[in-house]
Amino acid sequence: MHITKEEDLRYIIGHAPAGVCILNADTLNIELINTHLLKLINKERENLLGKSYKEIFEVAKPDNETALNMAGTGQSSHDYKGTIIRVLNGKKEVTPATFVYCPVRSGKGKVSQIAVWILENSGEALNEELAAINEELAATNEEYAALNEELVTTNEELVETQDSLRRSEKLFRSIALNIPGSLIIVIDQDHRYVAIEGDIMEKMxxxxxxxxxxxxxDISPERYEASRPLYERVMSGEKFSVERKAETGEFYLVHFVPLKNENGVVESGLIIALDITEIKQAEEKSAKLAAIVETSDDAIISKTLESVITSWNTSAQRMFGYTAEEMIGESIYKIIPEDRQDEEPHIISRLKSGDxxxxxxxxxxxKDGRLLDLSLTISPIKDKQGNIIGVSKIARDITEKKQEEQRKNDFIGMVSHELKTPLTSLTAIIQAAHSKLRHNEDPFLSGAMEKANYQARRMATMINGFLNVSRLEAGKLLIEKQPFDLDQLLREILEETRLTVTTHSFSLEECDHIAVNADRDKISSVISNLxxxxxxxSPKGSSIDIRCKINKETVIVSVKDDGMGIKSEDIGHIFERYYRIETSVTRHISGFGIGLYLSAEIIKRHGGDIWVESESTKGSIFYFSLPATKRK
Known part of the structure; x- marks a missing residue:
């Protein structure tokens, strides 16, 4: 059996040939009493421990009090003469004795106890024995003090270790909480939970x-049964990861890491669960997007801001003849014709600005040198911070559409040209007949000729429109500019309109002496069309207001009606070729959707703008602007 120094001290006191008791320095209560002293006073140990020393030994003399106080302050007091009173066989005996008070210090030097030696007075030999015992007690006291010092040092090391453990635990929890979307668990060899932390702890x-x-x-037997094979694997030293999907739809990636000591023995297991739901959803979206890109009929190409191709789908290979291996890493200029090389920098510049x-x-x-007509939709590619890092381009082959439009324009131009000659002759005949029948007694003939003349002019206008569209597409629509008074042209058109249209009222806000340098016939067709x-x-009986004004160096003409108005989704397309608003009302209104398209092109070729302000059921205001000419 291993015996400590404290046990040695207790053994020496217990078997000393003199009476010994140990007192608490503060309370003077008996903490320890040996067998020899119990015999001297003829009392039981249980009746003495914890009791006051003064009560047991009837210490009341001033000298005895002084000796105790001196011991309490750290000074030894020897050879105090006194008596021991005991009851033996019913008789009270008084025995002379010598009392020795010796202070006992803790490891920090403080007097924590007082050792009291009580010796029966039996001569000089007893004194010598007392001196020997006293020396032994002093040596033992020193050993006890050394033991206390060791205990203090051990206690300080323990405190430091506990502080280190607390810091380590705090660091562990701090790390765990700062890993986004994580749960971290540490288990011991018996699968018992040592630590749990993470920002998804409650969620899981x-x-x-x-x-x-x-x-x-003890907490969830069913969950443990499902997890136990994994716990056994990690505690056997295996490092692995598994993916799990929760009943609520979240995805988790769980890492199992064995934690070993310096001898390579697995002491605990580290389990890290990461919420990868967003990553899985992004992967699904990416897979769907990749499938769409690969199955699209349009060529879908991505490139860097330096015009280097980074992706090339199957339709791009079919459309241009180059494989992905031939094009990825190459410049997009490889498929841009020489005369259109300046388009790329302009497009990149617009995309960098976020357009x-x-x-x-x-x-x-x-690849084989053919030129394709394409319609491109180009968008910036941005990273998570919103920085533009690339370009996405969708190319649609409109070669067939362009050829079809060209054939249609050629046909319209040819037919319109062929119709124009007989219509001119027919118009002349109708006008001559109308002139002769104007005063005829039969009102039907006069009215019929007037209506025929109006319809002939409408047809001529329509044919001229088709011809102008054909010429516009062929690049042969000539703009012959000359100075003229715009206000005079407005009055002429309005006077003619009032003669043929009696269902509406018209107003013109006078704008005298507005000069422009433009093609008078083309501007006339624009105003007439509006x-x-x-x-x-607009409904019959409503008013149509025509206005013009000068804004700095620009002339602005407007035509306002109180009609059906235009929906917001149609406004962006209203000036497109052949575009017509389809409603139950417009279905019965004649037209081919070329008037506004042709008007917009004419105004643009004059350096002006054309636009509309409208709301459904609240009427419309069409505007166009032209550069004004300063009068000399």
Whole structure:
């Protein structure tokens, strides 16, 4: 058996040939009493421990009090003469004795106890024995003090270790909480929970207070049965990861890491669960997007801001003839014709400013040298911080569409040209007949000729419109500018309109002496088209207002009606070729959707703008602007 120094001290005191008791320095209560002293006073140990020394030994003399006080302050007091009173066989005996008070210090030097030696006075030999015992007690006291010092040092090391453990635990919890979307668990060799932390702890059904220090089988047997094979694998030293999907739809990636000591023995297991729901959803979206890109009929190409191709789908290979291996890493200029090389820097510049390019019509060259007509939609590619890092381009082959439009324009131009000659002759005949029958007694003939003349003019206008569209597409629509008074042209058109249209009222806000340098016939057709549309799309009896004004160096003409108005989704398309608003009302209104398209092109070729302000059921105001000419 291993005997400590404190046990040695107790053994020496217990078997000393003199009476010994140990007192608490503060209370003077008896903490220890040996067998020899019990015999001297003839009392039981149980009746003495914890009792006051003064009460047991009837210490009341001043000298005895002084000796105790001196010992309490750290000074030894020897050879105090006194008596011991005991009751033996019913008789009270008084025995002379010598009392020795010796202070006992703790490891920090403080007097914590007082050792009292009580010796029967039996001569000089007893004194010598007392001196020997006293020396032995002093040596033992020194050993006891050394033991206390060791205990203090050990206690300080223990405190430091506990502080280190607390810091380590705090660091562990801090790390765990700062790993986004994580739960971290540490288990011991018996699968007992040592630590649990993480910002998804509650989300996954864990509560640290209910789990730490407990076995999972005591908390959730079903969950433990499902997890036990994994726990056994990690505690056997295997490092692995598994993926799990919760009943609520979240995805988790769980890492199992064995934690070994310096001897390579697995002491605990580290389990890290990471919420990867967003990653899985992003992967699914990416997979769907990749499938869409690969199955799209349009060529979908991505490139860097330096015009280097980074992706090339199957349709791009079919459209241009180059494989992905041939194009990825190459410059997009490889498929741009020489005469259109300046388009790329312009497009990149717009994208860098955050713009999107929609339906940009251009031409690109294939591997075999053919030119394709394409409609491009180009968008910036941004990272998570919103920085533009690349370009996405969707190219649609519109070669067939362009050829079809060209054939249609050629046909319209040819037919319109062929119709124009007989219509001119027919118009002349109708006008001559109308002139002769104007005063005829039969009102029917006069009215019929007037209506025939109006319809002939409408047909001529329509044919001229088709011819102008054909010429515009062929690049042969000539703009012959000359100075003229815009206000005079407005009055002429309005006077003519009032003669043929009696269902509406017209007003013109005078804008005298407004000069422009433009093609008078083309501007006339624009104004006539806007007034004609106002008549067609507004109810009978309503008013149509024509206004013009000068804004700095620009002339602005407007035509306002109180008609059906235009929906917001149609306004962006209203000036497109052949575009017509389809409603139950417009279905019965004649037209081919070329008037506004042709008007917009004419105004643009004059350096002006054309636009509309409208709301459904609240009427419309069409505007166009032209550069004004200063009068000399």
């Amino acid at each position: 059904g864990y509560d640290r207070r209910d789990y730490e220090g407990k076995h999972p089988a 999107r390019v929609d339906h940009f019509e251009t031409k690109r060259r294939t 007034i004609s549309n106002a008549v067609k799309y």
